[in-house]
Amino acid sequence: MNVExxxxxxxxxxxxxxxxxxxxxxxxxxxxKSEINESDRAVVxxxxxxxxxxxxxxxxxxxxxxxxQRQGAKMAxxxxxxxVREVFVISGFDKIIPIHDSQDSAIGALS
Amino acid sequence: xxxxxxxxxxxxxxxxxxxFETVEKLAEEEDWPPALTFKTNLVLEEFGLxxxxxxxxxGIHTFDVSLxxxxxxxxIEFVDDGRPFNPLEDASAPELDSAIQDRxxxxxxxxxxxxxxxxxxxxxxxxxxxxxxxIRKSD
Numbered sequence: 443m444n445v446e447x448x449x450x451x452x453x454x455x456x457x458x459x460x461x462x463x464x465x466x467x468x469x470x471x472x473x474x475k476s477e478i479n480e481s482d483r484a485v486v487x488x489x490x491x492x493x494x495x496x497x498x499x500x501x502x503x504x505x506x507x508x509x510x511q512r513q514g515a516k517m518a519x520x521x522x523x524x525x526v527r528e529v530f531v532i533s534g535f536d537k538i539i540p541i542h543d544s545q546d547s548a549i550g551a552l553s
Numbered sequence: 554x555x556x557x558x559x560x561x562x563x564x565x566x567x568x569x570x571x572x573f574e575t576v577e578k579l580a581e582e583e584d585w586p587p588a589l590t591f592k593t594n595l596v597l598e599e600f601g602l603x604x605x606x607x608x609x610x611x612g613i614h615t616f617d618v619s620l621x622x623x624x625x626x627x628x629i630e631f632v633d634d635g636r637p638f639n640p641l642e643d644a645s646a647p648e649l650d651s652a653i654q655d656r657x658x659x660x661x662x663x664x665x666x667x668x669x670x671x672x673x674x675x676x677x678x679x680x681x682x683x684x685x686x687x688i689r690k691s692d
Contacts, residue, residue: 463594464602465569494591496598497661504656511653525591532668533661534649 445473453484453549459491462499471502478506484552485516488545490521500533507539520548555623564605564614570616572597583622585690591686592669593627598648599662600684602629608635608682609670626671627688632681639675640666640684 443460456477462470466486478485487503489495495503503519510517520532520542542548557574562568573594580590597618604616616633644663648656667673672687 446585463569463573464566464598484558494594496595496635497659497665498598498602500661501658504653504658507653508656525588527566529595532665537650538653552644 443473445470445472445477447477450549451553453486453552454478454482454546455486455488455549457488457491457536459493461494462492462502463494463496464498467496467498470499471505474502474506475509478510480513482510482513484549485510485515485517486545486548486552487517487519487521487539488521488548489523489526490545492523492526495526495529497533500529500535501537503539516552518542518548518552520545554669555621557619557621560620561615561619561620564609566602566605568605569601572601572680575620579620579622589688589690590626591628593605596629596669596670596686596688599665600629600686603638604631605660608633608638610630625670625690627689627690629686634681635654637677638682639677641673641675 443458443462443466446457448455458476507517518540521544522541527541530541540551542551556579558579560572560575562572575596576590579651601618614635616631619630621628640663647660647664666686667687670686671689674685676683
């Protein structure tokens with residue numbers, strides 16, 4: 443698992459790849475948190491290269507979403523593979539984090 | 554043709570790695586679609602972690618996991634001598650409709666198992682939980 447970040451306009455784009463499971467979810471949390479600043483107001487989670495996520499990983503996504511909401515920031519996810527999207531849907535996360543087909547569309551929706 | 558793999562797993566989270574490697578190897582041998590590998594790993598992780606985290610009071614314990622791949626189905630069986638737990642009756646449904654700030658952290662694992670499997674059976678026998686779940690390969 444690896445998290446890369448870049449800024450596009452006013453959005454912070456976090457791109458996670460590999461696997462997030464019960465063995466590395468806390469590393470995933472640290473990696474995400476270290477990239478987010480308190481001044482960020484729009485965060486896009488690009489999951490195109492995420493091959494696996496379990497409830498341990500979704501728990502981290504929820505914690506980050508809660509942090510962002512507290513600081514008044516919006517969050518969106520994009521480019522989910524079919525199985526990752528299924529996990530988001532059966533956990534109801536698609537109702538609290540908007541899912542977009544592409545990074546451009548997610549950035550556009552947040553700006 | 555069917556393949557059966559039996560694992561003895563300790564209640565340590567690092568054991569997940571060995572389970573994943575076992576699944577990846579079988580998936581490669583049988584050329585599973587990625588979605589099936591994902592689902593199988595997810596069911597094994599969520600149910601396995603539930604036993605590791607909640608099945609016992611303290612100390613390291615061992616439980617059995619078997620994985621049987623038949624032409625149409627994957628059958629996963631967990632046998633553990635931890636506290637009785639029938640997911641069909643004892644697991645509380647997670648709140649899936651709450652807003653971000655109200656959404657509880659956790660409680661999704663068993664929900665995932667139930668959603669991802671096509672059949673689930675539980676019995677308590679000789680002070681052991683026998684939890685058997687089936688995933689259909691064509692979905």
